[in-house]
Amino acid sequence: MGLGALALAMTGCGEQKVSRQACPAGQVCLEYGNSVDPTSLDPQLMTLTSEATIARAAFEGLYQDDPFGKATPGLATSAETSPDGLTWTFHLRPARWSDGQPLTAHDFVFAFRRIVTPATGSAYAYLFYIVKNGQEINGAKGPPPEALGVEAPDDRTLVLHLVHPAPFLPQLLKHQAFYPVPEHVVRKFGDAWTQPGHIVSDGAFKITAWRLADLLRVERNPYYYDADKVCADRVDFLPLSDAVSAERRVRRGEIDINDTIQSSRVAYLRQPDQIPTYVHTHTYLSTAYVIFNTHVPALANRDVRQALSMTIDREFITAKLMRAGQIPAYSFVPPGMSGYVPDAERPSPAWRGLTFAQRQAEARRLLAKAGYGPGHPLTFEVKTSNATDSVQIAQVMQADWAAIGVDARLRQEEGQIMFQDFNIRDFNVGLVSWILDYDDPLTFLDLMRSGTGAQNYGDYRNPAYDALLDQADHETDSSKRARILARAEQMVVDDADIAPVYYGVNRNLVNPNVTGWTDNFGDIHPAKYLCLVGHGPAAVRHVDRVTP
Numbered sequence: 001m002g003l004g005a006l007a008l009a010m011t012g013c014g015e016q017k018v019s020r021q022a023c024p025a026g027q028v029c030l031e032y033g034n035s036v037d038p039t040s041l042d043p044q045l046m047t048l049t050s051e052a053t054i055a056r057a058a059f060e061g062l063y064q065d066d067p068f069g070k071a072t073p074g075l076a077t078s079a080e081t082s083p084d085g086l087t088w089t090f091h092l093r094p095a096r097w098s099d100g101q102p103l104t105a106h107d108f109v110f111a112f113r114r115i116v117t118p119a120t121g122s123a124y125a126y127l128f129y130i131v132k133n134g135q136e137i138n139g140a141k142g143p144p145p146e147a148l149g150v151e152a153p154d155d156r157t158l159v160l161h162l163v164h165p166a167p168f169l170p171q172l173l174k175h176q177a178f179y180p181v182p183e184h185v186v187r188k189f190g191d192a193w194t195q196p197g198h199i200v201s202d203g204a205f206k207i208t209a210w211r212l213a214d215l216l217r218v219e220r221n222p223y224y225y226d227a228d229k230v231c232a233d234r235v236d237f238l239p240l241s242d243a244v245s246a247e248r249r250v251r252r253g254e255i256d257i258n259d260t261i262q263s264s265r266v267a268y269l270r271q272p273d274q275i276p277t278y279v280h281t282h283t284y285l286s287t288a289y290v291i292f293n294t295h296v297p298a299l300a301n302r303d304v305r306q307a308l309s310m311t312i313d314r315e316f317i318t319a320k321l322m323r324a325g326q327i328p329a330y331s332f333v334p335p336g337m338s339g340y341v342p343d344a345e346r347p348s349p350a351w352r353g354l355t356f357a358q359r360q361a362e363a364r365r366l367l368a369k370a371g372y373g374p375g376h377p378l379t380f381e382v383k384t385s386n387a388t389d390s391v392q393i394a395q396v397m398q399a400d401w402a403a404i405g406v407d408a409r410l411r412q413e414e415g416q417i418m419f420q421d422f423n424i425r426d427f428n429v430g431l432v433s434w435i436l437d438y439d440d441p442l443t444f445l446d447l448m449r450s451g452t453g454a455q456n457y458g459d460y461r462n463p464a465y466d467a468l469l470d471q472a473d474h475e476t477d478s479s480k481r482a483r484i485l486a487r488a489e490q491m492v493v494d495d496a497d498i499a500p501v502y503y504g505v506n507r508n509l510v511n512p513n514v515t516g517w518t519d520n521f522g523d524i525h526p527a528k529y530l531c532l533v534g535h536g537p538a539a540v541r542h543v544d545r546v547t548p
Contacts, residue, residue, distance in 0.1 A: 020254045021215070027233035028532055030514070033240040033249070033258030036415045037212055041194035043176040044115045044122045047419065047455070049435055049523070050259065054237055055176040057218050057527040058201040062090050062108075062158070063174040067516065069524035071170040071438075075103070075180075075202070076158075085165030085476075090158045096223040097182050098206035105152035110183040113137075113145035123423065123454040124177035126446065127437070130169075132161040135451060164473040168339070171438035204230045204528035213239060218527070231516070231531030241415065243388060250509045251275060256532070257514060259523075261507040263322040263389050269509075277512045281325060282519035285334050286435040286504035287444065288326075290397070291457040292497070296428050298378055301370050302495055307363035308429075309499035310351045311400050317393055318502050329500035331493055333485075336521060338439045341482045347490040363404045372405070379407040380428040383421060386412040393501065394431055423454040430457065433504060436522055441485045445469060448492055460497040 023029035035050040043055045056065060064074035076090040095103040115122045116137045128134035132149025136142040149161030162169075172178065182200050186193045193199060196210050204226065205218035216237045220230055238255060240246040243262040247269070249255045261269065261279065270276045290312070292299040299305060314328035331347045333340060340346075351359055364373075372378040384394040391412060398408045408429070413421065421427050437443045446452060448460040449469055468488035475481040492498065506523035516529040 019252075021236055023234070028231055029234045030232050030236070030257070030527070030530060030532070031255040032235055032237050032527070033246045033255050033260075033509075034216075034237040035239065035259055036241055037239040038216065039416045039420075041199060041207060041210070042181070043179040044111065044120060044124070044181065046176050047123050048415070050237075050239075052176055053259070053525075053527075054207075054216060054218070055179065056203070056524070057205045057235060057237075058203045058207050059176065059179040060203045061173055061175075061179045062092075063170045065174055065522075065524045065526050067518040067520075067526070067529050069520040069522035071174045074174070076173075079170075085167070086162045088160045088162070088169060090160075092156045092158065093225060094156075095202060095225050097185075097200045097202055098221045098223055099182075099185075099200040100223055101182070101184060101200070102155070103180060103182075103202050104155040105158040106155065107180040107183050108158050109150050109152045110186075111179065111181040112150045113148050114181065114186070115177060116148055117145050118142075122177065124175070126449070126452045126455075127172065127175065127177050129451065130162055130164070130166055130172070132163055134163075138453075165476060168438055168440040168442075171440065175437050204526075205232075205235060215239075226528070230528050232527060235527045235530075241387060247509060250278060250511065253511070256511045257517075257525075257530075258509040260387075261324075261509055263324040263326070263505075263507065264392075266324040266507060275509070278509045280508045280510050280517070280519050281505050282523070283325075283336060283521055284435070284504040284506040284523055285336055285439070285521045286433050286506075286523075287329055287332055287334050288393070288431070288433045288501045288504060289329070289332065290499035290501060291422070291427075291430045291432060292499070293425055293427055293429070294458050294460070294497075295425055296380065298370070298372075298380065299428065303366040303370050304372070304378065305496035305499070306349075306351075307366040307370075307404065308401060308406070309496050310349070310354075310359040311356075311363045311404050312397055312499060312501060313356060313400050314501055317396055321392055321396060322389065322502070324507060325505040326502040329503050331489060332434075332498060332500050333441045333444045333489055334503040337436070337441050337444075339478060339482055340441045341486045345483075345486060347486055347493045349493050349496075360404055367404065367406070374405060377405050377407050379409075381409050381411050382429045382431065383411050383413060383418060383427045384431045385415040385418050387415070390431055397431075422457045425457070425459065427457075431501075432457070435504075439522075441482075441489075442469070442472075445485060445488055445492075448497055458497055460492070460495070462491060462495065462497075465491045 038051040043059050060074045062076035063071045066072040075092050077093045078091045080089045097103050116125050116128050116134050125138045133147045151159045185200050189198045199207050204224050206221040208219050209217040219234045243260050246258040250258050269279050292305050294300045318326040318328050330352050382394050384390045394410050401408045450461050450466050465488050472481050472484040510517050513533040515531045
C-alpha cells in the first residue's frame, strides 16, 4: 500500500487547507497524534508511553485495559490462585495471531523466558523478578531461561509460580512486557520479526506499515476474538513532537486526537472562542523528576544532590509556567496510588518547611561543604528532550541553580535519543517523567531497587532500601505493607537520589466526534474502544471477521 505523506495545499491568502490521509469509502479511520516514533515494535523492548499506546492497539496479554485504564480479562478468561498466593493458574480463550496461526499458552512461556534472557536486553525484565527464578536468570551467570517459574500444561492453561504473593498481579499482567510474542515468527526472523511484512500480533489491530517520521499504521485484525466489537478499520499513529503544530492540525481536522497539549496553552484553548470541547485533562499518576548520574563524582555526593533539589522552584514551575493543574512534588509516589499511606504520612524532605530563601542559603552551605563556591563553581550538563514543556522547565532550573552559583548547561535531544543516553548513563543530570505501569506504589519504588537495571537511571544502590522492599513483598497486611513502602521512599527522599518536581496532569486534544474516549488516571485509551460519530458501532455494521 502506498503511503506517501500528503502535501498541504496552500490557499491564495496563505492559509492551509485540511489535509488528511485518505480513508477508503465506508471505513472508519482515525488519525492519532502520538508524540514520537517508537524505538521498537517489540512489546518486550518498548519503554515509552507513546510505544505503549501502539502496543495496546496491536497486542493483548492475559489481562487488558478497560476504557478506564483498569485491568480486565484479556486472553485469560479466568484465573485461580493457590492458598499461599504463590501459584496462579490462567485459563485462555481460543485465539489466533494476525496471520491466522493459533495462539497458545506456549507462546506466553516463550515470551516470558525470552524477556528475562539477558541477551534480549529488555529494560522491563525486572518486572519478572516476581516470577520464580526471574531475577536469577536475568543475572550475568544465572540458570537457563527454562528455569523460569512458568509452564503450560496444555495449550489453554498457563501457570505462574511467584516468589511472593502479589494481589496486584492482574494490574501488572496488562503491561506490554507480559504480552505474548509469536514464537513461530520470532524463531523464523530473529530480531527482524517486528519489521512490517514480518510482524504478527494478537490484538484488535495488526501493524501494516511504518514510515519513520511519517506514520505507523494499524488495521483491524480479522482474527481478533472480539473483532465485531472494534469500530475503527484503521488507525494512523503520527509522531508529532511539536504540541503547538499538532494543535493546529487538530483544529484543521487533519488529526482526530493528539496525546498532549503544551501546558501553558490549556487555559487559552478552554476559552469559549477557542476549542474548549477538544480539551481533556485529568489527574495523572505520574511524576516529573530530575535524575542524577551518581557515576559523576560531584553528583555522587548526597549534599550536592540535596542542594540542587531544594533550590528547584516547584511552585513557580507548576503555578506560573505549566498552569495546567500540576502539583509540586516533594516525593516520588504520586497522590492517589492504591495501597499506600494517607497523604499525612507521605514521605517529605527535612527542608520542605523552609522558605525558598532559606533553602538557597542552606544549599550554598552544602555546596561549600562539598568544595564548591565562587572560585570553584559546580558545573554540569542537563539533558532534556526538545519538547517545549521540558525545555522551559530545564531553563527555570538552570536559573534557579545559577542563583546559588551553579553553572548548569542545557542540552536538548530527540526523545528517543535522550532515553537511549539515559539507559547507557551518558548524562550528568536529566529530566524525565515516570507514569504508573500498574496501580501500586512499587511501580515507582521498584525503579530504585539495586537490581532494576536500565531504568534505575542514577544507579541508586542502598541495601537498606532493597531490604525494605523485600520485606514489603512478603507482608500480607496491606496497612503494614504501605508503611514499609513509605519508610523505603523516605530513604530515597533523604538520599536525594532523584529530585521530584511535579505530579502530572494528562492533557489531550480530542475531536468531539471521537467516541469511546474516557479520561482516566493512567491516560490509557485503547484504540479498540474508539470510534467516530456518524460511523456507528462495529456491532451494527458489517465487519470482516475470521472466526478462530
